[in-house]
Amino acid sequence: MSVRRLRSFRVLLVVLVFANTSRALVDEVLDVLKLGKEVGEEVLNSWDVFGKPFNATGGVDLPVVRRREREIMARLAVVSRSIEKLEISVQKVGDIALFLAKKGNKPTRLELRLHEMSDLLNRVAWSNRQMREYVGQQENLERSTLQDFAEWCVSHDPGALPGLLERVHALVVPPHKNLLGRGLLQLIMDDLTEEDSDVCDLQMSPHQLIYDMYNTIALTEIKGYAMMQFSWMLLRIYGRGNFTQEASLTRQRYSERTGQTATAARAALAMSKRDLYRCDPPVHTSATYAEVTRLLQGYVENEVDMNGDATCKENCAFYTLTENHGCYMEQFCYKQDKCRGRIIDCQYLDSDMWVCPASRHSQRRYEWIEYENGRTLGRVGSCRLGATKVDSWWRWTLTHCSYCFCLCEDEASVAERFFSLREVLADINENKVVTGMRLVKLGKVFHIQIYQGKLVERGFVESSEEVLAQAFDPEQAGVLEGVDYHTLTYERRAIDLDELDSPSGHVLTGARFRMIGAHLHFEIRATPFNYTTGKLHPEKSQWISNDNTEGSHTPRTRLELYKPDLPTRSHAALRIDSQHDQYIEFTHSDFDADAAQSTVPFIDVQPVVPSKALNTKGATLLSGAGLYHRGARGSGGFIGVKVITYDYSKHVKAEPPPSEFVDESETTEFVPIVN
Numbered sequence: 001m002s003v004r005r006l007r008s009f010r011v012l013l014v015v016l017v018f019a020n021t022s023r024a025l026v027d028e029v030l031d032v033l034k035l036g037k038e039v040g041e042e043v044l045n046s047w048d049v050f051g052k053p054f055n056a057t058g059g060v061d062l063p064v065v066r067r068r069e070r071e072i073m074a075r076l077a078v079v080s081r082s083i084e085k086l087e088i089s090v091q092k093v094g095d096i097a098l099f100l101a102k103k104g105n106k107p108t109r110l111e112l113r114l115h116e117m118s119d120l121l122n123r124v125a126w127s128n129r130q131m132r133e134y135v136g137q138q139e140n141l142e143r144s145t146l147q148d149f150a151e152w153c154v155s156h157d158p159g160a161l162p163g164l165l166e167r168v169h170a171l172v173v174p175p176h177k178n179l180l181g182r183g184l185l186q187l188i189m190d191d192l193t194e195e196d197s198d199v200c201d202l203q204m205s206p207h208q209l210i211y212d213m214y215n216t217i218a219l220t221e222i223k224g225y226a227m228m229q230f231s232w233m234l235l236r237i238y239g240r241g242n243f244t245q246e247a248s249l250t251r252q253r254y255s256e257r258t259g260q261t262a263t264a265a266r267a268a269l270a271m272s273k274r275d276l277y278r279c280d281p282p283v284h285t286s287a288t289y290a291e292v293t294r295l296l297q298g299y300v301e302n303e304v305d306m307n308g309d310a311t312c313k314e315n316c317a318f319y320t321l322t323e324n325h326g327c328y329m330e331q332f333c334y335k336q337d338k339c340r341g342r343i344i345d346c347q348y349l350d351s352d353m354w355v356c357p358a359s360r361h362s363q364r365r366y367e368w369i370e371y372e373n374g375r376t377l378g379r380v381g382s383c384r385l386g387a388t389k390v391d392s393w394w395r396w397t398l399t400h401c402s403y404c405f406c407l408c409e410d411e412a413s414v415a416e417r418f419f420s421l422r423e424v425l426a427d428i429n430e431n432k433v434v435t436g437m438r439l440v441k442l443g444k445v446f447h448i449q450i451y452q453g454k455l456v457e458r459g460f461v462e463s464s465e466e467v468l469a470q471a472f473d474p475e476q477a478g479v480l481e482g483v484d485y486h487t488l489t490y491e492r493r494a495i496d497l498d499e500l501d502s503p504s505g506h507v508l509t510g511a512r513f514r515m516i517g518a519h520l521h522f523e524i525r526a527t528p529f530n531y532t533t534g535k536l537h538p539e540k541s542q543w544i545s546n547d548n549t550e551g552s553h554t555p556r557t558r559l560e561l562y563k564p565d566l567p568t569r570s571h572a573a574l575r576i577d578s579q580h581d582q583y584i585e586f587t588h589s590d591f592d593a594d595a596a597q598s599t600v601p602f603i604d605v606q607p608v609v610p611s612k613a614l615n616t617k618g619a620t621l622l623s624g625a626g627l628y629h630r631g632a633r634g635s636g637g638f639i640g641v642k643v644i645t646y647d648y649s650k651h652v653k654a655e656p657p658p659s660e661f662v663d664e665s666e667t668t669e670f671v672p673i674v675n
C-alpha cells in the first residue's frame with residue numbers, strides 16, 4: 001500500500017466509524033443539541049414521577065411499585081425512541097478493524113485511538129440497544145434482569161457504562177494534557193492538514209468530518225446520560241436506595257463532559273479547513289477537464305504571406321502583430337489551415353523543418369515540428385498523416401523568405417474561448433442554497449454550474465439537485481459580448497484566482513463571472529439566514545468579490561507558469577499552487593514540449609459537491625467558493641472551483657440539563673420495599 005492509499009484508508013476508517021450517525025441526523029433534521037435538550041427535560045419530568053402525590057389508598061404495595069416502574073419505563077421508551085431515530089449502526093467498525101489488522105500496517109497513534117473510540121462507541125451503542133429491547137419487553141422480564149442492567153449502567157466497574165463514557169471522554173479531552181497529548185479531534189485535524197490527499201479522496205472538508213465526529217460523540221453522551229438516569233430511577237423503585245445525590249452527580253459529570261467536549265470541538269472546528277476541491281482523477285477524460293482552444297496557438301508562416309506586398313524585406317521578429325495576406329506560390333501555406341485571426345510575436349527558429357500535421361478533428365495544427373538544426377517542438381515520433389518538409393527560400397534579390405514560428409489568435413468562430421457572464425443563482429425564493437459547483441463547457445462557452453438544495457432548520461439541507469446551465473451561442477443575435485459572455489483575447493486573457501467566503505450568518509446562493517478591467521473575475525452571492533428556522537432573507541443578498549487589481553497599492557499578484565506542458569501529461573500529482581488574490585493568464589503551452597499547440601491552464605470540470613453518506617439523503621451547507629490553480633513546475637495545470645463548507649463552530653455548544661429535581665413528597669409517598 002502506498003503512503004497515500006494508507007492515509008486515505010485511515011480516514012476512510014474515520015468516516016466509517018463516525019459518519020453514519022450524523023447522516024441519520026440529516027435525515028431526521030434533528031441535531032444533538034436539540035436531542036440533548038429533549039432528553040434532559042424528559043429525565044427531569046421522569047424524576048417528577050417520584051414527586052407527584054401518589055394516588056394511593058393506604059400502604060404501598062407491589063402494584064404501586066409496578067405502576068411506578070411502568071411509568072418510568074414508558075418515559076424511558078419515549079427517550080429511547082428519540083435516540084433511536086439518531087441511532088448509529090457501527091457494526092461495520094469491527095470488520096474494518098479486522099481488515100486493518102490483517103493488512104499489518106504499523107498503526108499510528110491516531111489509528112489506535114480511532115480503534116479504541118470505535119470500540120467504546122460500539123459498546124455503548126450495544127448496551128443502548130439492549131436497554132431498548134428490555135423496555136419493549138418489560139412485561140415479560142423478571143425484575144432482576146432489569147435491576148441487573150440498571151446496576152451495570154451505574155456501576156463503578158471500569159467496564160461498566162460510566163467507565164466507558166469516561167474513556168470516550170478521555171480520548172476527546174485527555175485528562176493529563178502533557179502525558180497523553182492531544183485529543184482525538186485535534187489529532188484528526190493535524191492529520192488532515194498535513195496533506196491534502198485525504199480531502200481529495202473523501203470529498204469532505206476536514207471541518208465537516210470533525211463536525212460529524214463531534215455529533216457522534218455527543219449523541220453517545222446523551223444515550224449514556226439517559227441510561228444512567230433511568231437506571232437510578234429504577235433502582236430507587238426497587239428499593240435499593242434514595243440515589244437523589246447520585247443522580248445529581250451523574251448530571252453534573254455529564255454537564256462537565258459535554259461542556260468540555262463542545263469546547264474541544266469548537267477549537268478543532270475553528271482551526272480546521274473548510275475548503276473542498278477535486279484533485280487529479282485517475283484518468284483524465286472529457287468528463288474531468290475541458291480546454292480553451294486557439295487562443296494563442298503556435299503557427300508556422302512564411303514572412304512573404306504576412307505583409308500585403310508579398311515581400312521578404314524584414315525578419316520574423318518584425319512581425320509582432322499582423323495577419324495572413326495570402327498564400328504565395330501555394331507552398332506550405334496551402335497545406336495548412338491558415339490563421340484567420342491575428343498573428344502575434346513571430347520569431348525565427350531555423351530555416352528548414354519537418355512538420356507533422358495534426359488530424360483534421362483536432363484543435364491542434366501540428367503534432368510536432370523538427371528543425372534541421374536539431375531543435376524539436378512537441379513530442380517527435382511517427383506521424384500518421386505524414387510529415388511535410390518545409391524549407392525557407394532565397395529570392396533573386398538575396399532576401400530570405402523565412403518560415404517564422406508565430407502565435408495565432410484564431411478567429412472567434414473557430415476558437416473556443418468564451419466565458420459566460422450570466423449570473424448563476426440558487427432558487428432562493430424556494431429557500432434553496434448552493435450545495436455544489438462545477439465549471440462546464442457547453443458548446444464553445446464555459447459556464448459555472450451549481451447544485452442546489454433546500455435549506456431547513458439548524459443548518460441542514462435537504463437533498464440537492466444539479467441545475468443545468470443554459471447553453472447559448474455567442475454568435476447568436478442578441479447575445480452580447482461583455483454582457484452575456486467574455487472572449488479571451490491576447491490582451492484580455494487573465495483570470496482572477498480568489499477564495500471568497502460569506503460574512504458570518506450568510507450562506508452561498510450563487511456565483512458569476514464579471515469583468516474587472518481586462519480580468520475575468522469570480523464572484524459569489526451570499527444570503528443571510530436564520531439558523532434556527534433555516535429561513536433565507538433573499539432581499540438582503542449581496543455579491544461578494546475581491547476587487548483588488550494588479551494596479552493597486554498592494555497589487556494582485558500573477559501566478560507564473562514555467563514552460564507549461566499539457567497538465568494531462570504530468571506524472572507528478574498536481575497540487576494547488578495558487579493563493580487568494582492572485583491571477584493567471586491563459587497562454588499557449590510550451591514551445592519545446594508541445595509546439596505551443598494548446599491553451600493552458602486546462603479547466604477542471606469535475607463537480608465539487610461535498611460528499612454525504614452513501615445511502616442517505618441530504619447535502620452540505622456552503623458559505624463560500626473560489627477559483628484556484630492546481631499545477632506543478634513544467635505543467636500548465638488546471639483551473640478549478642473549490643467550495644467552502646459552512647462554519648458550524650459557533651453553533652456547537654453544550655447546554656447543561658435542567659437540574660431541579662422536585663423531591664418534596666418523597667418521604668410521605670414513597671416507601672422503598674424491603675426485599
Ligand SMILES: *[C@@H]1O[C@H](CO)[C@@H](O)[C@H](O)[C@H]1NC(C)=O
Pocket residue numbers: 055
Ligand atoms: C385516585 O384513584 C382513584 C381510583 O383509581 C380515582 O377515582 C381518583 O380520582 C384518583 N385521585 C386522584 C387525585 O387522581
Ligand SMILES: *[C@@H]1O[C@H](CO)[C@@H](O)[C@H](O)[C@H]1NC(C)=O
Pocket residue numbers: 530531532533
Ligand atoms: C430566528 O427565528 C426564530 C424563530 O422565528 C426567532 O425566534 C429568532 O429571533 C430568529 N433569529 C434571528 C437572528 O433573527
Ligand SMILES: *[C@@H]1O[C@H](CO)[C@@H](O)[C@H](O)[C@H]1NC(C)=O
Pocket residue numbers: 242243244245663666667
Ligand atoms: C433523598 O435524599 C435527599 C437529599 O439527600 C433528601 O432530601 C430526601 O429526603 C431523601 N429521600 C428519601 C426518601 O430518603
